Amino acid sequence: FGGSLVGHTVCERQTLRNLASVGVPTRPLTNGSTGRCCVGNSTLPSRFSMASGKKGNVDEDLTGIPPLVEDCIAQIRERGLQEDGILRVSGSAAQIKDLQNLYRKGKRQDLSNVYIHTVGGVLKNYFRDMEKPILTFEAYDDFLQTNRIKEESEKVAKVRSLVAALPIENQELLHKIIIFILEVSKFSEENQMPLQNLAMMFGPTFLRKKDQDRAELLKDLNDVIAVTNVMLLHPMFENWPDDQDLHPARTFSNFPEDEERAKKVRKALDDWYGEIWEKELLRMKRLGLVRATSLLPMSEYSKLDGGAKKEGKKG
CATH class of the missing domain: 1.10.555.10 (Rho GTPase activation protein)
Structure with missing residues (x-):
């Protein structure tokens, strides 16, 4: 990981370090023609940015389905x-x-x-x-x-x-x-x-x-x-919805154990990153070292019930 993280919240800096630790390429978060995409008062890593007006500009190598x-x-x-x-x-x-x-x-x-x-x-x-x-x-x-x-x-x-x-x-x-x-x-x-x-x-x-x-x-x-x-x-695949192409073992499961709170975290990620955040995480073979909430900037995390309450290991 290279580049300055000055000017970003502690949560955002940690998020970028977490992403870099599992292979997501990131660069300094600055406005202008640096390959970054600005959203509100914050910025997103380029791999989460919108390309050609489309959400989900992700490589088609996420599953075994050609x-x-x-x-x-x-x-x-x-x-x-x-x-x-x-x-x-x-x-x-x-x-x-x-x-x-x-x-x-x-x-x-x-x-x-x-x-x-x-x-x-x-x-x-x-x-x-x-x-x-x-x-x-x-x-x-x-x-x-x-x-x-x-x-x-x-x-x-x-x-x-x-x-x-x-x-x-x-x-x-x-x-x-x-x-x-x-x-x-x-x-x-x-x-x-x-x-x-x-x-x-x-x-x-x-x-x-x-x-x-x-x-x-x-x-x-x-x-x-x-x-x-x-x-x-006879059913061959347990706990695997018909409309889900990804094997359950690939799914990103590092969410709060509380079902309602997990839904709120997913919605916050969808609202912030668009539809591609989950595929990008899966593409990195699951971010087992990162809590789902750590992918949110502090401004969004604070909107979840409980404010900035720490989730500990269950987060």
Whole structure:
């Protein structure tokens, strides 16, 4: 951390030191063309500033969910859930290949005018073409062995434990696609895509063996589909809201234990920093050394109930 902190409150100076200690780059807080953003009588580190009039100008590397998956799911949710044969009907092979190549190069695309079955093809191919499957090569045999368990509750518990052992990024992607598949199946009367069909379609892309030939694939196919059905029919992720992409382990939990006060702290952070403060903290792999309230300037902290009352270790 470099630069002078003269002219700022004790709380603001400590905040900047805390941010710097976990890798958030900061510079002297001065007005003018120094890359800082002034708010009221105080200033914010540049990583929390507004860029191009938009809140949340944050790198898209916060979760294990690639932009391609995000964009395809968003488009199908918007205009394809009731489309007959969605995720089954083939789109334009040439356009699918072009879109895949563009996303691989980091060039995010506007898919709003792309034929919806082509969008579905891009999504399916992403999972099919993953270098390492979402359930990993290493866990292949363990997942298949769960089909030898006769007691259903025991089988579900074992599959759930294997899912929980996956890398966090894999769990985030699996959580996202499972929620989406279940959503598609809810419109099966319109789109003719019941859950069993979707399990048959996605199962072999989720769970496959390294260097697997066609004969091995066919031999294990029923087990693969059975495991996929377990994941679709039974909750795999506890205490993880459907609309939350981030794994619960990534969430910033350093808030007051009192629920009402925690809500006030969150609202104060939202009001002060905009919508990006939480993502920026998560991007730093959680600020475990910093209390949430220490991110607020003294002027805002004093507005919380209890004034400048110290929260101690519970803050």
